[in-house]
Amino acid sequence: xxxxxxxxxxxxxxxxxxxxxxxxxxxxxxxxxxxxxxxxxxxxxxxxxxxxxxxxxxxxxxxxxxxxxxxxxxxxxxxxxxxxxxxxxxxxxxxxxxxxxxxxxxxxxxxxxxxxxxxxxxxxxxxxxxxxxxxxxxxxxxxxxxxxxxxxxxxxxxxxxxxxxxxxxxxxxxxxxxxxxxxxxxxxxxxxxxxxxxxxxxxxxxxxxxxx
Ligand SMILES: [Zn+2]
Ligand SMILES: [Zn+2]
Numbered sequence: 131x132x133x134x135x136x137x138x139x140x141x142x143x144x145x146x147x148x149x150x151x152x153x154x155x156x157x158x159x160x161x162x163x164x165x166x167x168x169x170x171x172x173x174x175x176x177x178x179x180x181x182x183x184x185x186x187x188x189x190x191x192x193x194x195x196x197x198x199x200x201x202x203x204x205x206x207x208x209x210x211x212x213x214x215x216x217x218x219x220x221x222x223x224x225x226x227x228x229x230x231x232x233x234x235x236x237x238x239x240x241x242x243x244x245x246x247x248x249x250x251x252x253x254x255x256x257x258x259x260x261x262x263x264x265x266x267x268x269x270x271x272x273x274x275x276x277x278x279x280x281x282x283x284x285x286x287x288x289x290x291x292x293x294x295x296x297x298x299x300x301x302x303x304x305x306x307x308x309x310x311x312x313x314x315x316x317x318x319x320x321x322x323x324x325x326x327x328x329x330x331x332x333x334x335x336x337x338x339x340x341x342x
Contacts, residue, residue, distance in 0.1 A: 140274040146329045155266045157275070160332040162265040164312060165275050172220060173254035179284035180247060182215040185289050204328045211288040214257060220281055221246050224253040227274055231260050234268065299337030302326075307337045 139148045141158040152158055157165075172179050179182050214220050228240050242249045246247060257264075299307040304322035310331055318325045326334070 145273050148330070149242050149333055156268075157265045158332070160312075161275065162261065163336075164259055165265070165278060168275075169254045169258050169261070171282055172224075172285065173251045177250075178282065178289060179215070179220055179250045181289040182211045182220075182285060185211045186215065196203065210284070214281075214285055214288055215246070217246065221250045221253065221287065223277065223281060224257060225249070227277075228253050228256055231257070231264060231268065235263070262309045282307075300331060301333035301337050308334070312322075 137155055140146060141148055141152075142156040143159055143161040144158060146158060148155065148158055150155065155162070159225070171177060174180065188199070225240070225242065232240055240253075243252065258328050264274065268274065297309050297311050299309055302308055302322060302324060304317040304319060304324070306319055306321035308317055308319060308326075310317060314328065315329055317331055
């Protein structure tokens with residue numbers, strides 16, 4: 131069936147056209163994978179949430195900007211990492227989304243166990259399990275993606291600055307691996323000279339991550 135007057139379906143997040151195998155989804159594969167990476171980056175003992183605790187005290191941020199000649203007395207705790215780390219911050223925002231997802235799915239209210247770090251790891255794990263459903267069905271998936279991306283950037287700046295855009299590999303039709311970032315606008319394969327636009331690049335299969 132083909133409806134000529136139906137608007138071509140686009141990703142709710144990046145607004146690029148969806149490929150045929152993605153038509154039942156609201157978000158394209160690269161956007162869904164970026165959401166998954168944002169979730170993964172927050173959790174775990176080395177995750178951004180755990181690192182907030184190391185940056186609660188003034189001067190504890192390695193490489194952070196030094197404010198000299200400031201007229202205000204230093205705060206006993208740095209407000210930004212504290213507000214992200216405390217209840218009401220990262221964990222609460224994620225838990226609020228999970229409650230919303232459970233409601234929509236008709237599941238029971240999720241349970242939270244342990245301290246905030248443990249709750250962070252639990253809620254991230256659970257959101258990742260339900261991510262394929264949300265990317266397909268959740269009416270506010272774009273809002274979730276934006277809010278999560280914002281949380282991640284806040285945590286990164288509170289723990290010592292943004293890191294450069296992560297590079298990852300995609301596999302050209304000729305088999306060569308192209309190293310791109312989320313911002314890559316276009317690229318030519320050096321091996322077979324195929325020119326890809328942004329959309330084309332992001333629909334190539336991901337290269338297997340090799341051990342360093
Ligand atoms: Zn997208
Ligand atoms: Zn190629």
